[in-house]
Each structure stands twice: as C-alpha cells, then as structure tokens.
Amino acid sequence: EAPTKIGEIGVEANVKDLERVSQKLVNPPFLPEHDQVAKGGPKVVQVVMDIEEKEIEIKPGVFVQAMTFNGTNPGPMMVVHEGDYLELTLRNPLTNTMTHNIDFHASTGALGGGGLTHVAPGQQTILRIKCDRPGVFVYHCAPGGIMIPYHVVTGMYGALLVLPRDGLKDNNGKSVTYDKVYYIGEQGWYVPFDDKTGKYKRYSSPIAAMGDTLKIMEGLNPTHITFNGKVGALTGDNAMTAKVGETVLFLHSQANEDTRIHLIGGHGDLVWPGGSFNNTPTVDRETWSILGGEAGAAMYTFKQPGVYAYVNHNLIEAVMLGALGHVSVEGE
Amino acid sequence: EAPTKIGEIGVEANVKDLERVSQKLVNPPFLPEHDQVAKGGPKVVQVVMDIEEKEIEIKPGVFVQAMTFNGTNPGPMMVVHEGDYLELTLRNPLTNTMTHNIDFHASTGALGGGGLTHVAPGQQTILRIKCDRPGVFVYHCAPGGIMIPYHVVTGMYGALLVLPRDGLKDNNGKSVTYDKVYYIGEQGWYVPFDDKTGKYKRYSSPIAAMGDTLKIMEGLNPTHITFNGKVGALTGDNAMTAKVGETVLFLHSQANEDTRIHLIGGHGDLVWPGGSFNNTPTVDRETWSILGGEAGAAMYTFKQPGVYAYVNHNLIEAVMLGALGHVSVEGE
Amino acid sequence: EAPTKIGEIGVEANVKDLERVSQKLVNPPFLPEHDQVAKGGPKVVQVVMDIEEKEIEIKPGVFVQAMTFNGTNPGPMMVVHEGDYLELTLRNPLTNTMTHNIDFHASTGALGGGGLTHVAPGQQTILRIKCDRPGVFVYHCAPGGIMIPYHVVTGMYGALLVLPRDGLKDNNGKSVTYDKVYYIGEQGWYVPFDDKTGKYKRYSSPIAAMGDTLKIMEGLNPTHITFNGKVGALTGDNAMTAKVGETVLFLHSQANEDTRIHLIGGHGDLVWPGGSFNNTPTVDRETWSILGGEAGAAMYTFKQPGVYAYVNHNLIEAVMLGALGHVSVEGE
Ligand SMILES: [Cu+2]
Ligand SMILES: [Cu+2]
Ligand SMILES: [Cu+2]
Ligand SMILES: [Cu+2]
Ligand SMILES: [Cu+2]
Ligand SMILES: [Cu+2]
Ligand code: NA
Ligand code: NA
Ligand code: NA
Ligand code: NA
Ligand code: NA
Ligand code: NA
Ligand SMILES: [Zn+2]
Ligand SMILES: [Zn+2]
Ligand SMILES: [Zn+2]
Ligand SMILES: [Zn+2]
Ligand SMILES: [Zn+2]
Ligand SMILES: [Zn+2]
Ligand SMILES: [Zn+2]
Ligand SMILES: [Zn+2]
Ligand SMILES: [Zn+2]
Numbered sequence: 001e002a003p004t005k006i007g008e009i010g011v012e013a014n015v016k017d018l019e020r021v022s023q024k025l026v027n028p029p030f031l032p033e034h035d036q037v038a039k040g041g042p043k044v045v046q047v048v049m050d051i052e053e054k055e056i057e058i059k060p061g062v063f064v065q066a067m068t069f070n071g072t073n074p075g076p077m078m079v080v081h082e083g084d085y086l087e088l089t090l091r092n093p094l095t096n097t098m099t100h101n102i103d104f105h106a107s108t109g110a111l112g113g114g115g116l117t118h119v120a121p122g123q124q125t126i127l128r129i130k131c132d133r134p135g136v137f138v139y140h141c142a143p144g145g146i147m148i149p150y151h152v153v154t155g156m157y158g159a160l161l162v163l164p165r166d167g168l169k170d171n172n173g174k175s176v177t178y179d180k181v182y183y184i185g186e187q188g189w190y191v192p193f194d195d196k197t198g199k200y201k202r203y204s205s206p207i208a209a210m211g212d213t214l215k216i217m218e219g220l221n222p223t224h225i226t227f228n229g230k231v232g233a234l235t236g237d238n239a240m241t242a243k244v245g246e247t248v249l250f251l252h253s254q255a256n257e258d259t260r261i262h263l264i265g266g267h268g269d270l271v272w273p274g275g276s277f278n279n280t281p282t283v284d285r286e287t288w289s290i291l292g293g294e295a296g297a298a299m300y301t302f303k304q305p306g307v308y309a310y311v312n313h314n315l316i317e318a319v320m321l322g323a324l325g326h327v328s329v330e331g332e
Numbered sequence: 333e334a335p336t337k338i339g340e341i342g343v344e345a346n347v348k349d350l351e352r353v354s355q356k357l358v359n360p361p362f363l364p365e366h367d368q369v370a371k372g373g374p375k376v377v378q379v380v381m382d383i384e385e386k387e388i389e390i391k392p393g394v395f396v397q398a399m400t401f402n403g404t405n406p407g408p409m410m411v412v413h414e415g416d417y418l419e420l421t422l423r424n425p426l427t428n429t430m431t432h433n434i435d436f437h438a439s440t441g442a443l444g445g446g447g448l449t450h451v452a453p454g455q456q457t458i459l460r461i462k463c464d465r466p467g468v469f470v471y472h473c474a475p476g477g478i479m480i481p482y483h484v485v486t487g488m489y490g491a492l493l494v495l496p497r498d499g500l501k502d503n504n505g506k507s508v509t510y511d512k513v514y515y516i517g518e519q520g521w522y523v524p525f526d527d528k529t530g531k532y533k534r535y536s537s538p539i540a541a542m543g544d545t546l547k548i549m550e551g552l553n554p555t556h557i558t559f560n561g562k563v564g565a566l567t568g569d570n571a572m573t574a575k576v577g578e579t580v581l582f583l584h585s586q587a588n589e590d591t592r593i594h595l596i597g598g599h600g601d602l603v604w605p606g607g608s609f610n611n612t613p614t615v616d617r618e619t620w621s622i623l624g625g626e627a628g629a630a631m632y633t634f635k636q637p638g639v640y641a642y643v644n645h646n647l648i649e650a651v652m653l654g655a656l657g658h659v660s661v662e663g664e
Numbered sequence: 665e666a667p668t669k670i671g672e673i674g675v676e677a678n679v680k681d682l683e684r685v686s687q688k689l690v691n692p693p694f695l696p697e698h699d700q701v702a703k704g705g706p707k708v709v710q711v712v713m714d715i716e717e718k719e720i721e722i723k724p725g726v727f728v729q730a731m732t733f734n735g736t737n738p739g740p741m742m743v744v745h746e747g748d749y750l751e752l753t754l755r756n757p758l759t760n761t762m763t764h765n766i767d768f769h770a771s772t773g774a775l776g777g778g779g780l781t782h783v784a785p786g787q788q789t790i791l792r793i794k795c796d797r798p799g800v801f802v803y804h805c806a807p808g809g810i811m812i813p814y815h816v817v818t819g820m821y822g823a824l825l826v827l828p829r830d831g832l833k834d835n836n837g838k839s840v841t842y843d844k845v846y847y848i849g850e851q852g853w854y855v856p857f858d859d860k861t862g863k864y865k866r867y868s869s870p871i872a873a874m875g876d877t878l879k880i881m882e883g884l885n886p887t888h889i890t891f892n893g894k895v896g897a898l899t900g901d902n903a904m905t906a907k908v909g910e911t912v913l914f915l916h917s918q919a920n921e922d923t924r925i926h927l928i929g930g931h932g933d934l935v936w937p938g939g940s941f942n943n944t945p946t947v948d949r950e951t952w953s954i955l956g957g958e959a960g961a962a963m964y965t966f967k968q969p970g971v972y973a974y975v976n977h978n979l980i981e982a983v984m985l986g987a988l989g990h991v992s993v994e995g996e
Contacts, residue, residue, distance in 0.1 A: 009968065103928060105950035109968025111929045133931065133948040142928070149979040171610075217980045220885045221552045256978055258924060260590060260623040264435060264474070265443045267465065271606075274935075276948035278835075284465040284608035286437040287625040291924040293951040293977025304341065304441025313625025314588055315481040316549045503942075553884045592922060592955040596767060596806070597775045599797065603938075616797040616940035618769035619957040636673065636773025645957025646920055647806075647813040648881045 007116025009109045010130035015085055020044045025076035028228050029182040029240060031161070031251075036177050038081040038165040044128070045080045048089045051119075051141075053096045053206055056155070058189055058224055059231040059322060063202045065209045066155040067100070067141065073229035074185025074253060075139070075158025081165050082134045088127045092119040097205060099143055100151065104129055105293070106137035106160050114142045134164040135276035136295040140255050149256070150210060153190055153217060155229070157255035159183065159295040164277050168249075168299075170270055171281050178249040178299060182240050186290070186312065186323060187229065188222030188257045222257065225312065225323040234325030240310070242302050244331025250310070251275070253295035259323070261298065262287040262313040265306065266327075268298040287313050305331045339448025341441045342462035347417055352376045357408035360560050361514040361572060363493070363583075368509050370413040370497040376460070377412045380421045383451075383473075385428045385538055388487070390521055390556055391563040391654060393531065397538045398487040399432070399473065405561035406517025406585060407471070407490025413497045414466045420459045424451040429537060431475055432483065436461055437625070438469035438492050446474045466496040467608035468627040472587050481588070482542060485522055485549060487561070489587035491515065491627040496609050500581075500631075502602055503613050510581035510631060514572050518622070518644065518655060519561065520554030520589045554589065557644065557655040566657030572642070574634050576663025582642070583607070585627035591655070593630065594619040594645035597638065598659075600630040619645050637663045671780025674772045674794035679749055684708045689740035692892050693846040693904060695825070695915075700841050702745040702829040708792070709744045712753045715783075715805075717760045717870060720819070722853055722888055723895040723986060725863065729870045730819040731764070731805065737893035738849025738917060739803070739822025745829050746798045752791045756783040761869060763807055764815065768793055769957070770801035770824050778806045798828040799940035800959040804919050813920070814874060817854055817881060819893070821919035823847065823959040828941050832913075832963075834934055835945050842913035842963060846904050850954070850976065850987060851893065852886030852921045886921065889976065889987040898989030904974070906966050908995025914974070915939070917959035923987070925962065926951040926977040929970065930991075932962040951977050969995045 023032050023045050052071040057063050069075025080086050092100055098121070103114035107129035110116050119125045140157035142148045170176045192201045192212035200223070203209035216223065227234050234240060242248050252261055261268075268285035275296035282288075290296045302308075312323035355364050355377050384403040389395050401407025412418050424432055430453070435446035439461035442448050451457045472489035474480045502508045524533045524544035532555070535541035548555065559566050566572060574580050584593055593600075600617035607628035614620075622628045634640075644655035687696050687709050716735040721727050733739025744750050756764055762785070767778035771793035774780050783789045804821035806812045834840045856865045856876035864887070867873035880887065891898050898904060906912050916925055925932075932949035939960035946952075954960045966972075976987035 105926070105931075107929075108931070109929050110970055111973065114928065115970065135948050135950070137950050146983055149983050152979050214984070218984055220978075220980060256980065258590065258922065258978075260625055262437070262625045264446065265439075265441050267437075267440070268606075273946045274932075274949040274952070276946070276950075278948050279946045280612075280944075282605045282608070282611045284467050284610050285606040286467070286469050286608075286627070287623045288606070289621065289623055289953065291951045291953055291977070293924055293926045293979075295950070306442055306447065309443065313623070314552075314590075315484050315625075316552060316588065319478060319481050320546070320550055590922065592957055594769070594957045596778065597771075597773050599769075599772070600938075614937045614940070614943045616799050616942050617938040618799070618801050618940075618959070619955045620938070621953065621955055638774055638779065641775065645955070646884075646922075647816050647957075648884060648920065651810060651813050652878070652882055 006126045007113065008128045009107055009113060011085060011128050015044060018042055018044050020046060022046045023078065025070060027072050028074055028077060028185055029234060031077045031181050031183055032079050034079040036163060037167040042083040044085045044087050046087045047078050051092045051096060051100050056229060058226055062191060062200045062224060064154060064189055064191060065203050065206045067151050067206060068155050069158050073155035073187055077159050077161055077183040077251065079161045080131045081163050082131060083165060084131050086129050086131055089124060090117060090119060091124040092121050094122040096121045100141045101143050102139055103142040104139045104160060106131055106162055118143065131162045134162050134278060136161045136251050136297050138253050138255055138293060138295050149217060152255050153188060154206065155187060159251065159253045161251060168277060171283050179246040180242055181249040181251065183251045184227050184325060186252065186254045186259050187226050189224040190216035191223045192216055225317050225321040227323055227325045231322035239326035239328040242327055242329045244302055244305050244329060247299060247301040250298045251295060252290050254290050254292055256292045258292050259290045259312045260287050260314065261290060262311050263300060264309040264311060266300050266308050269301060270299040272297045302329045305329050338458045339445065340460045341439055341445060343417060343460050347376060350374055350376050352378060354378045355410065357402060359404050360406055360409060360517055361566060363409045363513050363515060364411050366411040368495060369499040374415040376417045376419050378419045379410050383424045383428060383432050388561060390558055394523060394556060395534045396486060396521055396523060397535050397541045399483050399538060400487050401490050405487040405519055409491050409493055409515040409583065411493045412463045413495050414463060415497060416463050418461050418463055421456060422449060422451060423456040424453050426454040428453045432473045433475050434471055435474040436471045436492060438463055438494055450475065463494045466494050466610060468493045468583050468629050470585050470587055470625060470627050481549060484587050485520060486538065487519060491583065491585045493583060500609060503615050511578040512574055513581040513583065515583045516559050516657060518584065518586045518591050519558050521556040522548035523555045524548055557649050557653040559655055559657045563654035571658035571660040574659055574661045576634055576637050576661060579631060579633040582630045583627060584622050586622050586624055588624045590624050591622045591644045592619050592646065593622060594643050595632060596641040596643060598632050598640050601633060602631040604629045634661045637661050670790045671777060672792045673774045673777060675749060675792050679708060682706055682708050684710060686710045687742065689734060691736050692738055692741060692849055693898060695741045695845050695847055696743050698743040700827065701831040706747040708749045708751050710751045711742050715756045715760060715764050720893060722890055726855060726888060727866045728818060728853055728855060729867050729873045731815050731870060732819050733822050737819035737851055741823050741825055741847040741915065743825045744795045745827050746795060747829060748795050750793050750795055753788060754781060754783060755788040756785050758786040760785045764805045765807050766803055767806040768803045768824060770795055770826055782807065795826045798826050798942060800825045800915050800961050802917050802919055802957060802959050813881060816919045817852060818870065819851060823915065823917045825915060832941060835947050843910040844906055845913040845915065847915045848891050848989060850916065850918045850923050851890050853888040854880035855887045856880055889981050889985040891987055891989045895986035903990035903992040906991055906993045908966055908969050908993060911963060911965040914962045915959060916954050918954050918956055920956045922956050923954045923976045924951050924978065925954060926975055927964060928973040928975060930964050930972050933965060934963040936961045966993045969993050
C-alpha cells in the first residue's frame with residue numbers, strides 16, 4: 001500500500017500550534033454544524049471524504065455511472081471561517097477504478113490543490129489549505145485532460161463555505177444571521193439515448209460510458225439537470241423547509257454550466273456577487289446568476305406560508321430537464 | 333359562470349382606505365402614462381388584462397400558436413411606485429382553450445400569485461399584490477408542470493415596473509429622470525421544422541403544436557428570437573425614436589433564456605444590477621446581462637444623431653434569429 | 665484608387681492642437697508599450713491596422729477561412745487614456761475579397777464607427793474617436809446584415825483599453841498597478857463536419873465556406889473555442905508567464921458567446937463589472953462573467969510558483985473545445 005501523501009498550500013509555519021477540530025460532513029442540502037461567528041482564533045478544521053464511483057438513478061429509469069465525493073452529488077459542503085485551515089483526508093477505496101484528485105477554488109497555488117492530490121484506488125492523500133477569502137467556492141476533481149470535464153459532468157464536485165470570522169453583513173454593513181442554510185448543487189448530465197429502444201442507455205462502468213458520453217458532451221447541451229443528484233431530490237417529502245419569519249441562506253453551485261436561480265414567491269433579499277462576502281450584496285433580486293464553476297449565496301426572509309419553488313429559471317431546464325426544488329414554509 | 337375569485341398577497345388591512353386609480357395598459361414598447369416621482373401616498377393601481385391565445389407570425393412565413401397577455405408579446409408593462417398595490421383583473425375569455433394564471437416576480441408568497449389566479453376559459457380572477465421592492469420584474473403564466481415552460485416559451489409573459497417613490501438615482505445617489513422609456517421583451521421561440529416541405533410547421537391550436545414543440549424545447553436552442561413578438565417589430569418604421577440630448581430608459585426582459593444587450597453606437601450609462609433600483613447602478617457598460625427570468629433597466633443619453641442598433645450581442649441570435657431593434661435619433 | 669475617407673465621432677474642435685503619438689500594435693496576448701498613469705494632457709493616438717483574410721489552422725487539421733484585424737485573432741489590443749483620441753488608419757488590401765468596417769464599443773454614435781468605415785479591397789479609411797469612458801471594450805467588423813455575425817465568428821474582432829488618466833483603483837479607491845498585462849481573446853468557431861471523411865471541412869475562400877458555416881451557426885453551439893486563435897496558443901512554450909509577487913492584469917474578450925473565466929490555483933482579486941473602471945471592482949472571485957460582446961478586466965497577484973490554468977470554466981468548452989491557456993509562474 002502506498003504511503004499517504006501530504007500536500008500543503010498557503011500554509012504557514014505556525015499551523016502546528018493551532019487548535020484542531022474535526023468536522024463531520026453531512027449530505028446536502030444540509031451543512032455540518034457550525035458557528036456563524038467564529039469562536040476564538042484560527043483553527044485547523046479536519047474533514048475526511050471517500051471518493052465513490054457508483055451508478056446513480058438521476059431520474060426514474062435514467063442511470064449514470066457517476067463519480068462522487070462521499071457518495072453524493074454534489075459532495076458535502078464543508079464550513080470554515082476566514083483564516084482557518086482546512087485539512088482534508090481524501091480516500092480513494094480499492095473498489096474504485098480511477099485516479100482522482102481535488103481542486104479547491106478557495107485555495108491558492110498548486111492548481112487549487114489538484115497538483116498535490118492525485119490518488120489511485122487504494123490510496124489516500126491529505127491536503128491542507130489556508131482559507132483566506134470569505135465566500136462559498138466550488139471544489140471538484142480535475143485529474144487532467146479529458147478526465148477533467150468527464151469527472152465533473154458525471155458528478156464529482158462540491159463546495160466549501162468560508163464564513164467571515166465576524167459573520168455576514170448586509171448591504172449597509174450591518175450584521176445578518178441565518179436561521180437555516182441549504183446547499184443546492186446543480187448538475188448538468190449528458191446521457192446517451194438509444195434510438196432503437198427509445199430509452200436512455202445504461203453502462204457497466206465509467207469507462208464503458210465514456211465514449212458515448214463524450215459525444216453528447218461535445219454538443220454542449222445537457223440532457224438532464226438535477227438539484228442534488230436526482231430529479232425530485234428536493235421536492236415533496238424531501239422539500240427544504242422553513243417557517244414564516246425565518247431567514248434562509250441558499251448556497252448554490254454549478255461546476256460546469258451557467259444557471260439562473262429564482263425563488264417563485266420569494267426573492268434574493270441579499271445576493272453576494274460571486275458568492276464572495278467581501279463584496280457588497282445586491283438586493284431585491286428576482287433572479288441571480290451562478291456561473292459554471294461558481295458557488296453563490298442568496299439570503300431570503302420568508303414572509304408568507306406555503307410552497308415556494310426554487311428553480312433554474314430557464315423553465316425548460318427546470319421542468320423538462322429537472323432543475324427544480326421546493327421550499328415548504330409553515331406559519332401564518 | 334364561475335364567480336370571480338379574489339386573491340391577495342402581502343396586502344395590509346388599510347388597503348381599502350387607499351386611493352384607487354385605473355391604469356390604461358398600452359402595447360409595448362410603450363408604457364402607460366405615469367409619474368416618475370410619486371404624487372401623494374400609496375395607491376391601489378387597477379389594471380385589466382385579457383388573456384389571448386392566438387396564432388402569430390413571428391417572421392414572414394413562420395407561425396406560432398402563441399399565448400399572450402393582452403394580445404401582445406410581451407404583455408404590457410404595468411407601472412406603479414414602491415408601496416403601491418397592484419390590483420389586476422385577469423380575464424380568460426371563452427374563446428380560449430386553456431387554463432392560465434399569473435406569477436409576479438415582484439410579489440411575495442403564493443407562488444408570486446400563481447397559486448391564487450388559475451382561471452379557466454370563461455372565468456376571471458382578481459389579484460392584489462403589494463409592490464414593496466423597487467425594480468422591474470417579470471410576470472408570467474405558470475399553470476403547473478409542463479405547461480409552465482410551454483406557456484412561457486409560446487409568449488405568455490410581461491413585466492411590472494415598480495419605481496422608487498422619489499424616482500431613480502444614479503451611481504452617486506443623485507436623482508435622474510428619463511425623457512423616454514421603452515420596453516423590449518425578448519422571446520425565444522422553438523418552432524418545429526418540416527424537412528419535407530423545407531418550411532417551419534404550422535399548427536391549428538396550442539395543443540396541436542405542443543408535442544412537436546416540446547421536442548425542440550428539449551434541445552434548449554431556440555429557432556427564432558424576437559424583440560416584441562416579431563422579427564422587425566422594432567426596426568424601420570417601427571424603430572424606437574429619440575432626440576439628441578434625450579435620456580432614454582430601456583427596460584428589457586427575458587422570461588426563459590439569458591441574453592446580453594448592447595446598443596451599437598451607445599452605452600449603458602447606468603445599468604442597475606438585476607433591474608432593482610436599490611442597487612447602485614454600474615456605469616459605462618458596453619453590454620449588459622439579462623438572465624432568463626429577469627427584467628433589467630439601462631439608461632442612456634444620446635449624444636449623436638443617427639440610427640443605433642439595439643441588439644442581443646450574440647450576433648447570430650441578433651441577425652440570424654431576429655433579436656435586433658433600432659433606435660432612430662434625430663438632432664444635430 | 666479611391667481616396668481615403670476620414671470619419672470622426674465625438675471629436676472636438678481642438679483635436680488638431682493636441683499632441684499626436686504613434687502606437688505600434690503588437691500581437692496578443694501582448695499589449696503595446698504604454699504608461700499606466702497618463703503623462704501630460706490628452707493626445708491623439710495613431711494606430712494602423714491591415715485587414716487580412718486568411719486561412720488559419722485553429723487546431724491541428726482544422727481550418728477556417730478567417731477574417732482578421734492585422735492577421736491575428738483576436739486583433740491587437742490598442743491602449744489609450746480616458747480623454748485621448750484614437751485615430752485608426754484601417755487598410756483593406758487588394759488581396760482581400762470583401763468589404764469590411766470597424767465598430768468600436770468604446771465610441772459614441774455612428775454605429776460605433778461602423779457607419780463611417782466601410783472599406784472595399786484596395787481602400788483605406790481613417791477614423792477618429794474620442795475615448796471618454798475608462799474600461800476595456802470590444803471592437804469588431806460589422807459590415808451589415810448576415811455579414812455581421814459571419815465576420816465576427818470567423819475571427820474579426822479585438823479590443824481597446826481605455827485607462828483612467830490616473831490609473832486603476834481598487835475596491836477601496838486606492839491606486840493599483842500591474843506588473844504585467846495579458847490580452848486573451850476567446851473565439852467560438854462554427855466548423856462544418858464532413859460525415860463521409862470523418863473530418864472537418866476545408867474551404868477555398870470565406871465565400872465558399874459561408875453557406876455551410878451559417879448552418880452550423882444557426883444551431884448556436886460552436887464546434888471549437890480558442891484563446892488567441894489556436895488551441896494551444898497560450899500553453900506550453902507559449903504559456904503566459906509571471907513571477908511570484910507580480911500582479912497581472914488579465915484582459916479577456918468575447919465578441920459573440922458568453923463565457924466564464926477561472927484561474928485554476930488563483931482568483932480574481934479585483935474584477936471590474938463590465939470591464940469598466942469607473943465601477944467598484946468586486947473581489948475574491950473564483951469565476952467571472954464575460955458576456956458575448958464584452959471585454960473584461962481581472963487582476964491577480966501570484967503568491968505561489970507553478971503552472972496555473974486559465975480557463976473558460978465550462979470544462980467541456982475548456983478541454984474538449986479548446987478554451988484553455990496556462991500561466992507559468994516562477995519564484996519561491
Ligand atoms: Cu473526478
Ligand atoms: Cu416566478
Ligand atoms: Cu400561460
Ligand atoms: Cu457594437
Ligand atoms: Cu469583418
Ligand atoms: Cu479550478
Ligand atoms: Na482558484
Ligand atoms: Na463563489
Ligand atoms: Na418572486
Ligand atoms: Na428585475
Ligand atoms: Na457602443
Ligand atoms: Na468592457
Ligand atoms: Zn476523479
Ligand atoms: Zn496532477
Ligand atoms: Zn474549477
Ligand atoms: Zn397559460
Ligand atoms: Zn395552482
Ligand atoms: Zn418566473
Ligand atoms: Zn469584414
Ligand atoms: Zn454602413
Ligand atoms: Zn458589437
């Protein structure tokens with residue numbers, strides 16, 4: 001078995017003296033337990049992720065040979081504060097077939113960590129990065145060449161939230177807090193269709209699916225788009241929830257295609273340019289942009305009970321391709 | 333005949349004491365008569381719209397079984413001030429074949445009014461909404477499921493302008509006024525093509541067109557794009573006009589696809605993020621973004637006479653698909 | 665031979681009294697020699713460009729009958745200061761086959777100069793424009809009708825940098841300077857494919873290529889995307905370079921399709937909305953938008969040595985279609 005490689009970027013000498021805390025990752029749309037305002041000084045936040053190659057059913061009867069961080073699409077949201085270090089242990093089990101790595105848009109140098117973290121099946125790697133810019137940032141696998149888009153469009157990405165140490169501020173510089181926070185990871189899928197059977201094709205492995213999938217990718221139009229890995233992952237019994245009067249922070253990411261988010265019945269009260277919290281948030285937004293390769297943040301205080309639809313407002317993409325969730329709001 | 337349903341969202345108890353004014357809607361690119369700075373206190377602004385399903389010729393020889401608010405694409409711009417209430421009477425004549433509704437991005441709760449306004453042919457509905465955020469916002473039909481994208485991409489949307497009570501402000505917080513205002517509604521169309529005849533297909537009703545149209549929609553690329561319902565609706569004799577020295581406010585909306593607006597020979601002197609007027613406008617823009625599901629606002633003072641082209645600056649979409657208008661500017 | 669036509673837009677009476685300087689244009693990604701802070705008063709900056717229609721190999725074995733300003737795609741970046749005049753001599757040699765012109769997004773009136781500059785093969789034209797808004801702006805050929813998108817998507821565009829007289833400012837209004845500046849011109853290409861030979865088609869002239877190319881354009885999805893005219897034009901031996909501690913200004917343009925820029929391992933420390941320098945720059949951006957018909961500006965100070973990838977973060981467009989460059993950073 002290969003020894004664990006340790007990579008470090010932007011890490012200063014005193015990191016060994018800092019307090020170390022372990023963060024338990026959870027499945028999206030949820031976030032790990034965290035403080036909005038940091039307690040004490042910078043810490044080293046330790047997280048562990050397992051890479052999992054697995055077939056997933058993105059819609060009844062439609063299957064993808066997906067690659068995932070931690071078994072979910074998107075991978076889990078990690079949460080730190082500005083000035084903290086993130087220390088990730090990334091494990092690639094022998095049950096996988098491919099080499100992977102991880103590139104953090106939040107980090108600096110070494111291809112965002114991508115250059116330090118290639119792990120073959122059966123290996124693990126440790127990466128420490130300094131989180132010195134507040135915002136929410138994509139991470140993704142980027143193993144090189146054609147494997148970069150292939151791993152990303154088969155699901156291998158997530159996001160990292162770097163909160164300001166003193167919490168979020170509104171457009172007037174006044175502190176704001178959220179009662180709840182959700183993480184929505186939008187994913188475009190490129191699934192080959194079989195004209196003979198009239199069904200989407202199913203494959204036995206990522207390598208078996210690759211040739212056909214690349215041909216669809218080349219056409220630039222996804223065949224399916226999901227919020228959190230499956231059409232309906234955030235509707236019905238799985239809808240996000242809130243109460244009247246609660247303020248919800250919606251974190252939304254897209255690793256490849258541009259999207260445009262709208263909350264039917266609500267608004268973006270505060271939307272941070274680029275999801276970066278040192279920017280003055282814009283207000284009163286009906287719809288907001290999330291670029292391919294970007295994670296964004298929008299905050300809304302619910303005023304009325306009922307069901308709200310949270311959509312990519314290309315309504316074809318929302319309703320026909322699948323980019324739609326619900327927020328169920330109780331109260332009076 | 334069913335009784336008129338009345339829906340209210342965000343409406344306070346004192347609304348019955350407010351002054352009521354009736355606003356006569358006009359066809360885009362024009363706006364109803366209005367004051368830029370509000371006179372007196374909040375009002376209830378009453379408007380009436382008739383839904384009209386009708387075949388329209390979006391380009392010579394190319395026909396769509398369209399759905400419209402008030403017979404035009406886009407539907408009419410309504411104008412209120414922040415703090416006013418909009419009271420819409422929406423009528424669905426018996427000559428129509430489908431149930432419709434209306435979702436205002438400007439409003440709060442109840443799916444933007446969509447949950448309160450379903451009207452079958454022969455019915456009418458009344459909706460009161462409070463307009464508490466200044467900006468320009470899309471409204472559209474959203475009757476549920478697959479009918480949401482289908483009604484929207486066959487033309488059923490418009491916009492609502494909510495002016496600040498004290499008018500618009502520039503990037504330095506100084507009041508600005510416009511001499512003219514135009515409303516441009518961009519629309520992507522998905523028209524099936526008949527390989528045998530070499531012509532775009534023509535259908536007898538929205539339902540007859542639906543199956544083929546959905547197949548084109550699924551491909552995500554529109555076959556035609558118009559400004560105000562027809563290629564050429566804003567060129568030649570129908571060009572927008574201005575005089576040298578005049579300041580023009582251009583309101584632009586897209587209900588489904590992203591676009592990028594450029595005024596050939598001019599600029600966006602002031603462009604408000606998201607078309608929301610509590611944001612500091614950006615300046616000196618060569619091109620500005622309008623997302624799918626967004627209405628935006630850009631202001632320009634003309635300095636030179638001549639013809640200006642107002643385009644979606646994907647120049648294929650402008651010239652080949654149709655997303656192009658003209659501004660004819662007189663003076664010296 | 666036709667006499668030289670001289671066009672002027674926004675030019676004041678005293679222009680004849682101003683100092684005149686000649687600027688030698690260079691091939692992208694480089695910029696002409698220039699001062700970041702202007703020395704002395706407004707000047708007339710004289711540049712000369714030759715239009716060149718030529719076949720270019722955008723990828724090994726893939727050829728386009730391109731149209732170019734000065735023989736490169738993109739055309740050269742010109743550099744002036746706010747308040748300067750640009751005086752362009754545009755020559756269309758007899759070796760070309762088509763009439764061309766030039767539209768500067770930086771200028772005002774006369775279709776950005778497009779209305780004053782039509783030049784047939786064997787002619788030249790002179791255009792003077794006043795550069796009164798700081799920012800980076802696209803210029804492109806726009807000869808009319810279908811030739812507008814055709815000339816643009818076959819390569820005929822570039823950009824003009826209008827620096828504030830006192831240089832750039834950060835988000836706090838503090839002066840910032842760059843150690844290096846690069847100009848990346850992104851270009852979507854629409855190359856017809858021959859199913860029989862399994863190869864992209866090659867044509868003998870722009871006119872010969874036009875019919876087939878328009879059919880691909882109509883589909884709205886480019887087949888190839890390049891940074892600076894050829895896949896690999898900015899990688900390997902041609903990579904952009906920097907040293908640790910250096911601040912680099914990246915100017916990026918797209919004349920037709922939207923893009924989203926990310927620096928793998930780096931960030932946008934400062935990204936100006938619309939590439940216009942009178943706007944407060946946003947900070948800490950992982951990815952930033954460049955619209956079709958827009959040039960933008962992002963500044964980054966390199967902190968770590970190594971190779972950085974500069975990409976359109978639709979990773980399919982980056983890796984499969986070609987929109988990718990490298991920055992090689994030396995130091996410790
Ligand atoms: Cu991967
Ligand atoms: Cu809506
Ligand atoms: Cu409708
Ligand atoms: Cu132009
Ligand atoms: Cu040209
Ligand atoms: Cu990256
Ligand atoms: Na990065
Ligand atoms: Na972000
Ligand atoms: Na809304
Ligand atoms: Na808006
Ligand atoms: Na312009
Ligand atoms: Na620009
Ligand atoms: Zn991987
Ligand atoms: Zn590597
Ligand atoms: Zn990335
Ligand atoms: Zn309807
Ligand atoms: Zn309903
Ligand atoms: Zn909507
Ligand atoms: Zn030309
Ligand atoms: Zn002309
Ligand atoms: Zn242009």
